């Protein structure tokens with residue numbers, strides 16, 4: 001086993017860390033308070049190649065591996081989780097599936113602008129009536145002379161208001177009401193209408209939008225096999241969940257760093273609070289759980305780099321890291337006491353931002369279902385009952 005990062009992985013990690021300290025840290029509180037999408041910072045990330053970290057060079061990316069990408073997401077999310085999710089969805093939920101499932105023509109047309117960060121990507125699966133049960137989606141795509149008429153509504157689409165390219169899922173077989181009979185499409189900003197920007201508990205520097213689509217797109221917008229788009233969605237989420245795990249590790253690390261520094265400064269009962277066992281135990285648990293979550297995350301990323309199955313490993317990493325981030329950001333508030341509950345320190349932001357990692361790209365309940373199906377060898381039992 002090899003636990004050392006390779007020099008080029010360390011270099012990308014350092015580059016991102018420096019960028020985050022210089023360009024994100026000074027603004028993150030304001031972006032959160034004012035609900036600002038950091039267009040300029042995202043453009044600078046594009047300039048550094050960080051919007052196509054793990055995209056092959058011949059497609060306009062930096063040609064690094066998935067481990068490097070996970071390191072980038074941890075560093076960005078340590079500074080601002082909203083920036084983290086913007087990059088995560090753009091990369092692993094929009095760009096990578098186009099590489100994995102696209103024809104040579106589709107890869108050549110859509111991937112380079114995404115990898116260079118000239119266009120942002122989004123992943124439009126969720127609908128008002130189809131969240132955890134993603135296969136219940138009702139957006140329809142009907143074959144017409146010019147290609148496909150797609151009509152429906154999508155909800156909670158990360159990057160929705162800023163994306164130029166959307167990976168969108170629609171039902172192509174009207175005889176089905178489940179995951180079977182769904183297909184994946186690549187659509188442009190011009191094909192969709194943003195109807196609402198969501199008000200959220202946290203992640204205020206990211207965009208979460210509702211969309212309506214009623215457009216005709218050409219035949220060649222179908223991505224992957226007809227009626228088998230759910231495989232595109234699921235294998236995309238297999239990789240995406242590793243990215244969310246890295247995001248959760250970054251948020252928890254941010255909270256730990258603030259709590260550690262505070263504990264060494266704050267005096268109570270005549271001593272630094274870091275000298276009290278109650279605080280020491282909290283810090284020890286934080287440090288241990290962050291390390292454990294990072295190991296699960298990097299192991300899943302390492303498996304992905306080797307082309308090995310990641311469904312179970314990605315679900316485990318995301319499940320553990322997200323629940324850890326929620327627990328440990330709460331502990332950071334506890335260490336800071338009253339100050340932790342105020343806007344004077346950033347830990348309340350970390351707590352609000354951590355919560356979503358237990359929900360998006362599959363809730364903790366769905367991660368447990370995915371893991372259980374794998375360890376019990378049970379794939380899709382409930383679904384078969386509904387299919388005609």
Ligand code: CAA
Nearest residue numbers: 132134135158179228230231234235311360361362380383
């Ligand atoms: N890889 C490839 N294919 C897979 C797969 C995987 N990991 N898992 C399932 N599939 C395929 C199956 O083989 C099957 O394909 P065929 O019909 O072509 O043979 C098809 O997908 C349906 O599979 P299931 O019967 O297992 O589907 P299901 O309806 O039982 O659903 C589920 C399974 C795990 C519950 C799934 O619905 C799920 O993951 N739900 C959560 C949805 C989710 O994560 N949403 C996140 C939204 S995006 C987001 O959050 C982004 C963001 O903003 C940050």
